[in-house]
Amino acid sequence: MENTPGPRAGRKEWTALGVLMLPLLLVSMDVSVLYFAIPYVSQDLAPSATQQLWILDMYGFVLAGLLITMGALGDRIGRRTLVLVGAAVFGAASVAAAYAHSAELLIAVRALLGLGGAALMPSTLALIRNLFHDEKQRGKAVTIWTAVMTTGISLGPVVSGLLLEHFWWGSVFLINLPAMVLLIALVPFLVPEFKSPKQGRFDLLSAALSLAALLPVIYGIKEWARHGYEPLPALGIASGLALGFAFVHRQKRLAHPMIDLSLLRRRAFGGAVFANLLAMFATVGMAVFFTQYLQSVLGMGPFEAALWSLVPAVGVAVMAPAGAALAQRTDRAYVMGGGFLVSACGFLWLAQVRTDSPLWFTLVGASVYAGGLVAAMTLANELALGAAPPERAGSAAAVLESGQELGGALGMAILGSVGAAVYSRDMADALPAGVAHADAVRETLGGAAAVAAHLPARTAETVLAAARDAFTHGMGFAAVGAAASMAAAGVFSLVLLRGAGRTKPSSAEPEPAVRV
Numbered sequence: 001m002e003n004t005p006g007p008r009a010g011r012k013e014w015t016a017l018g019v020l021m022l023p024l025l026l027v028s029m030d031v032s033v034l035y036f037a038i039p040y041v042s043q044d045l046a047p048s049a050t051q052q053l054w055i056l057d058m059y060g061f062v063l064a065g066l067l068i069t070m071g072a073l074g075d076r077i078g079r080r081t082l083v084l085v086g087a088a089v090f091g092a093a094s095v096a097a098a099y100a101h102s103a104e105l106l107i108a109v110r111a112l113l114g115l116g117g118a119a120l121m122p123s124t125l126a127l128i129r130n131l132f133h134d135e136k137q138r139g140k141a142v143t144i145w146t147a148v149m150t151t152g153i154s155l156g157p158v159v160s161g162l163l164l165e166h167f168w169w170g171s172v173f174l175i176n177l178p179a180m181v182l183l184i185a186l187v188p189f190l191v192p193e194f195k196s197p198k199q200g201r202f203d204l205l206s207a208a209l210s211l212a213a214l215l216p217v218i219y220g221i222k223e224w225a226r227h228g229y230e231p232l233p234a235l236g237i238a239s240g241l242a243l244g245f246a247f248v249h250r251q252k253r254l255a256h257p258m259i260d261l262s263l264l265r266r267r268a269f270g271g272a273v274f275a276n277l278l279a280m281f282a283t284v285g286m287a288v289f290f291t292q293y294l295q296s297v298l299g300m301g302p303f304e305a306a307l308w309s310l311v312p313a314v315g316v317a318v319m320a321p322a323g324a325a326l327a328q329r330t331d332r333a334y335v336m337g338g339g340f341l342v343s344a345c346g347f348l349w350l351a352q353v354r355t356d357s358p359l360w361f362t363l364v365g366a367s368v369y370a371g372g373l374v375a376a377m378t379l380a381n382e383l384a385l386g387a388a389p390p391e392r393a394g395s396a397a398a399v400l401e402s403g404q405e406l407g408g409a410l411g412m413a414i415l416g417s418v419g420a421a422v423y424s425r426d427m428a429d430a431l432p433a434g435v436a437h438a439d440a441v442r443e444t445l446g447g448a449a450a451v452a453a454h455l456p457a458r459t460a461e462t463v464l465a466a467a468r469d470a471f472t473h474g475m476g477f478a479a480v481g482a483a484a485s486m487a488a489a490g491v492f493s494l495v496l497l498r499g500a501g502r503t504k505p506s507s508a509e510p511e512p513a514v515r516v
Contacts, residue, residue, distance in 0.1 A: 089116035312367045
């Protein structure tokens with residue numbers, strides 16, 4: 001059955017979208033906004049090494065762990081209500097973080113920020129499903145949503161650097177407050193309430209299982225990426241997978257499950273979730289290398305590197321709208337597949353980067369992969385959102401975003417391990433004999449730079465040159481791995497997603513009854 005055009009959105013709906021993009025931008029920025037601020041936080045609060053890692057990671061852990069719970073909660077209590085609650089929590093936690101007087105308090109408040117962010121992210125995407133019923137307009141809205149989310153992560157360090165030049169480290173949190181106040185003031189007038197008419201009982205055990213499953217898996221993968229194999233992270237991944245199996249088993253038995261498992265079996269939804277997982281695998285896995293290459297190989301300062309890292313957004317600005325327009329004329333699967341294959345070409349371009357490559361060469365490759373990837377991700381988001389019944393849009397958006405979080409963690413771990421292995425092998429062959437602290441030099445480029453600072457000038461130059469060559473060689477191998485994942489996503493889209501999403505998500509289901 002072909003989709004029939006829905007009622008077209010007017011100025012009010014587009015204004016509502018603009019307002020909803022404010023929290024999305026800030027929530028995505030908060031993932032990276034502390035990168036520049038952490039040295040100032042360390043001077044003021046004197047956290048231990050472990051506490052410093054938790055200050056950085058707690059937000060992302062809680063955000064990832066609560067997405068599914070918050071998506072299902074929004075379907076039951078109302079998505080507008082959850083956006084307002086999330087904005088209030090995020091705003092209050094931002095103030096508390098800015099004036100935190102101890103490392104322990106800042107860690108706890110970062111967890112509250114993650115709670116607020118988890119309430120906001122799936123709700124903003126789900127509300128697009130309810131605000132825009134016309135397929136073409138919804139495609140444009142999802143394009144904007146995806147571009148804002150990806151841009152926010154890149155923009156975080158830039159905004160942080162600008163603020164820290166003039167204010168204290170707490171300003172990187174206080175910038176959230178005006179946007180949250182504006183959101184709370186305008187959303188009740190611009191965004192109607194949406195909730196599922198089939199609410200059922202909210203299952204607290206399912207919520208606990210989803211959190212207990214995702215948190216140790218994400219934690220274990222990130223620790224694996226950071227330190228290699230260790231028993232505790234491995235146990236965390238294994239226990240998380242076991243709890244995830246228990247969560248899925250419980251969903252099969254519930255009359256009103258937190259996740260509709262039949263939705264995952266639909267090509268348009270399950271396939272889009274998998275394609276996005278592969279996209280985030282490549283994106284996050286390479287982001288660490290790209291930033292470190294600009295700083296540690298080309299010698300840029302953090303703020304300069306952050307500014308240059310925004311250049312690939314030009315590719316996104318060109319290709320994402322072009323992909324959305326092309327998808328109106330032909331099957332989305334062909335455009336998605338093409339976008340992923342363009343992205344694979346960009347990663348293969350980056351595999352040719354060397355330590356003496358001109359900056360423009362690196363930026364062109366990054367722009368090509370970013371443009372193709374975001375264009376494909378936009379269509380995958382739209383495909384998944386259109387496949388979900390309107391009353392399940394919140395939980396559907398949460399599953400989509402949880403897949404992205406998992407893909408990012410896997411990319412950081414696997415591609416990071418590939419790059420690290422190549423670096424260590426090259427440094428074992430290139431390191432001059434008799435260099436002190438050779439293990440630190442062989443482990444990371446940062447370790448090599450720290451050791452070189454205490455070596456004689458000629459030896460230090462030799463060590464640093466070898467380390468930069470080895471790192472760039474490792475980045476090339478990681479780029480080939482990213483290209484392979486994008487090629488797999490492209491083939492998957494072309495072969496298995498053709499024709500997906502052409503039928504209504506649920507012809508028997510009406511629009512949610514509650515729309516105030």
